Each structure stands twice: as C-alpha cells, then as structure tokens.
Amino acid sequence: MRTLMIGCAAGEGHLADESIVEELASALPHIAKKLRAPLIVMKEFPARYRPALETLRRRGFTRVPSMPMTRLNIMYDNFDDFLAQKLSKPTRKSLRRKLRAADRADPPIELQVVTDVSPFIDEIYPLYLAVYERSPLHFEKLTKEFLCTLGMRMPDKVRFFIWRQAGRAIAFSLCMIHNDTIYDEYLGLDYAVAFDLNLYFYTLRDIINWAITHGIQWHVSSALNYEPKLHLRCDLAPLDLYVAHTSPIVNAFMKRLLPLLEPTRNDPVLRRFPNFREVWG
Numbered sequence: 001m002r003t004l005m006i007g008c009a010a011g012e013g014h015l016a017d018e019s020i021v022e023e024l025a026s027a028l029p030h031i032a033k034k035l036r037a038p039l040i041v042m043k044e045f046p047a048r049y050r051p052a053l054e055t056l057r058r059r060g061f062t063r064v065p066s067m068p069m070t071r072l073n074i075m076y077d078n079f080d081d082f083l084a085q086k087l088s089k090p091t092r093k094s095l096r097r098k099l100r101a102a103d104r105a106d107p108p109i110e111l112q113v114v115t116d117v118s119p120f121i122d123e124i125y126p127l128y129l130a131v132y133e134r135s136p137l138h139f140e141k142l143t144k145e146f147l148c149t150l151g152m153r154m155p156d157k158v159r160f161f162i163w164r165q166a167g168r169a170i171a172f173s174l175c176m177i178h179n180d181t182i183y184d185e186y187l188g189l190d191y192a193v194a195f196d197l198n199l200y201f202y203t204l205r206d207i208i209n210w211a212i213t214h215g216i217q218w219h220v221s222s223a224l225n226y227e228p229k230l231h232l233r234c235d236l237a238p239l240d241l242y243v244a245h246t247s248p249i250v251n252a253f254m255k256r257l258l259p260l261l262e263p264t265r266n267d268p269v270l271r272r273f274p275n276f277r278e279v280w281g
Contacts, residue, residue, distance in 0.1 A: 001038060001039045002035075002036060002037040002038065002039070003037055003039040003040070003041055004028065004031060004032040004035060004037040004039070004040045004041070005041050005043050006024070006028070006040070006041070006042045006043060007041075007042060007043030007044055007045065008043070008044070009140055010140045010142060010146065010185075011044075011176075011183075011185065012044045012045065012046055012069070012239055013042065013043050013044050013045045014045070014046070014049075015045070015049055015052060015053075018049070018052040021052055021053060021055045021056065022055055024056070025055050025056050025058075025059040025061075026059075028040050028244075029244070029246050032246050033246050038245055038246045038247065038250070039243070039244075039245055039246075040061075040243070040244045040245070040246070041241055041242070041243050042056065042061070042240075042241065042242035042243075043066075043241060044066045044239040044240070044241065045239065045240050045242070046237065046238070046239060046240075047237075047238040047239070047240060047278060047281060049240075050063075050240065050281060053240070053242060056242045056244075057242070059244075060244050060248075060251055061242040061243060061244040062242070062243050062244065062254060062255050062258050062259075063240050063241070063242050063281075064240070064241050064243065064258045064259060064262040065238060065239070065240060065241070065262055065263075065264045065279045065280060066223070066239040066240065066241050066262075066263065066264075067223035067224060067239070067263050067264060067267070068223060068236040068237055068238045068239055068264070068270070068279055069220055069221060069222055069223055069236075069237040069239060070220070070221045070226070070229045070234035070235065070236060070237060071218060071219075071220050071221075071234060071235045071236070071237040072218065072219045072220075072221070072229075072232060072233075072234045072235070073217065073218060074208050074211060074212055074216065074217060074218060074219050075217050076212065077212070078209055078212055079205045079208050079209050079212070082208065083095065083096070086232075086233055087231075087232070087233065091231055091232075095201060098198035098201050098202075099198065099201060099202060099205060101196065101197050101198050102197040102198060102199065102202040105165060105197055107165055107166040108165070109163050109164070109165050109170070109197070109202070110163070110164050110165075111161065111162070111163055111164075111206050112161075112162045112163075112164065113159055113160070113161055113162075113210065114151070114159075114160050114162065115151050115155040115158055115159060115160070116148075116151035116152065116155065116160075117147055117148060117150075117151055117160040117162075117172075118148040118151065118152070120160075120162060120169065121144050121147060121148055122144075123162075123168075123169040124147075124160070124162060124169055124172040124188055125144050125147070125188075126188075127169060127170075127171065127172055127188025127189055127190055128142065128147075128172070128186060128187075128188035129188075130188065130189060130190070130191055131186075131187055131188055131189055134191075135224060136224075139223075142186065147160075147174065150174070154176075156177075157176050157177055157178065158174070158175070158176060158177075159175045159176075159177060159182075159210075160172060160173070160174055160175075161173040161175065161203065161206065161207055161210070163199070163202070163203060163206070165193070168190075169190070170189070170190040170193055170194075170197075170199065171187070171188060171189050171190065171194070171199045171202075171203050172187070172188040173185075173186065173187050173188070173203055173207060174186040175207060177216070180215075180216055180217040180218060181216065181217070181218040181219075181220055182207070182211045182216045182218070182219055182220070183220045183221075183222075184204075184207060184219060184220065184221045184222065185222050186222065187200070187203065200225075200228065201228070207219070220237060221234070223239075226267060226269040226270055226273075227269050230269060230272055230273060234273075235273065235274070235275050236270070236273045236275050236276060236278060236279060238278050238279045238281065240281075241262075243258060264279055
C-alpha cells in the first residue's frame with residue numbers, strides 16, 4: 001500500500017516544535033489524498049512525545065508500538081566498573097570469558113575512531129550488509145552515500161568505530177552523539193571471525209569505554225537483538241507508530257486490526273524486560 005511516511009528515514013522521529021501537531025493532524029489526510037497514499041504513518045517517535053501527539057489519536061490515528069530501542073546508564077569509571085556494580089556474578093563471569101577470546105586474539109584487534117568514513121567505505125559497507133542480511137526483520141537499508149554524507153554534514157555528531165585485525169576491518173559501528181547520550185545505531189561484522197571472537201560484546205565494551213572517557217552518561221542501542229541487552233540490564237526505550245487510513249471505513253477496521261499486527265507481539269524476549277509495560281504506555 002502506498003504510504004505517506006513522516007519521521008526520519010533512518011532512525012527515530014522527533015518534533016522540532018510540538019505546537020505543529022494540530023496542523024499536522026489537519027493537513028496530513030489532505031496531503032496523503034493528493035499523493036494517492038491512503039496510508040499515513042508517523043514513524044518511530046519516542047514515548048516522551050505521547051502527550052504532544054495525543055491530538056493525532058483524537059483525529060483518528062492509532063498508536064501502536066514499534067520495536068523499541070534500549071537504554072543503559074553508563075555513569076561508571078569504566079566498563080569493568082559497570083560489570084562489577086551492575087551485573088550479577090554469573091553474568092560478569094560469562095561476559096569476561098567471552099571478552100577474553102578477543103583480548104587474546106593474534107594478531108591483536110585494533111580500534112580506529114573517525115568522523116568521516118569515506119576513505120574506508122568499501123571496507124566497512126560489506127560488514128554492514130552482512131548484519132543487515134542476517135536480520136530476521138529488515139528496516140531501512142543504508143547506502144554507501146548515506147554513510148559518507150553523515151560524516152561530512154555532521155562531524156560533531158557522528159563517530160564511526162572500526163575494528164581491525166592485521167589491518168583488515170572485521171567490525172564497525174555507526175554511533176551518533178547528542179548531549180549526554182551516545183546512540184549505537186548500526187553494526188557491521190565479519191562473520192568469519194565474529195562468533196569466535198565474540199565481537200558483539202567486544203565492540204560494545206569499546207564503545208562504552210570510549211563514551212565514558214568522553215563524559216557521556218547514557219548508551220542507547222537500536223532495536224532488535226534483545227537477548228544480550230536484557231542480560232546487560234538495559235531498559236527499553238519505547239518508540240511509537242501513529243497510523244491512519246484516509247478512508248474512515250478502512251480506518252475503523254484498522255483500529256481493531258493494528259494491535260494484533262504490531263511487531264512487539266512476536267518477540268518473546270521483550271516481555272522479560274522490567275519496563276515492558278511502557279512499550280504500550
């Protein structure tokens with residue numbers, strides 16, 4: 001179905017000015033009809049906007065949860081301090097055992113942090129595609145041009161972490177920085193070595209240590225892969241979709257159907273998070 005999507009193409013949506021919601025609620029159905037897009041979706045707005053976006057619900061939109069991000073307080077001296085204070089002894093022991101595999105790697109793994117990934121894009125893009133193609137759910141598919149342009153336009157906000165072994169890129173992560181928070185958005189892995197070296201946890205440790213060193217207090221991770229995040233005692237950071245159809249009859253039917261189709265119903269791990277109730281609000 002042709003859809004009018006409002007939000008961010010790659011990531012969560014935000015309101016620059018909450019006073020425009022009333023105008024959006026009035027204008028969007030007319031714009032959708034003009035574009036012959038019967039379905040309207042406000043894409044992935046953080047839960048803190050629920051009071052401001054309540055107007056949409058009064059105008060016929062249905063709010064349903066999207067796959068939530070996760071949030072972790074990292075106000076510790078370093079990653080080891082986080083493990084000691086936050087996690088249980090069995091979890092600490094298991095995680096340290098996994099990290100030792102990469103720490104003892106031969107040749108050793110080296111970390112490079114850059115704001116412009118353009119010189120390295122041909123190395124890291126296949127790593128991104130490898131993770132994207134293994135995912136059970138597919139969202140936006142980033143392009144080389146997108147990744148390169150980020151660093152050119154937003155060098156103060158973007159950090160690319162690249163891990164190398166014998167000069168060869170084996171992992172990368174795209175992170176965004178805003179105020180006291182680092183957003184761990186996209187991961188790329190070389191699956192020829194990723195499982196043997198437990199690269200998911202190794203990259204996470206390096207990012208958190210880097211963030212703590214730079215005075216950052218929160219680590220926010222993108223959706224999916226919830227099992228390890230649950231064991232790290234992350235909280236869910238809910239995201240909402242606001243959906244409406246331009247036909248009142250179809251929209252009335254969708255209001256009943258959407259809660260049965262929303263994506264969080266199919267992930268059993270989500271319900272084990274202590275704040276899962278906040279996903280629906």
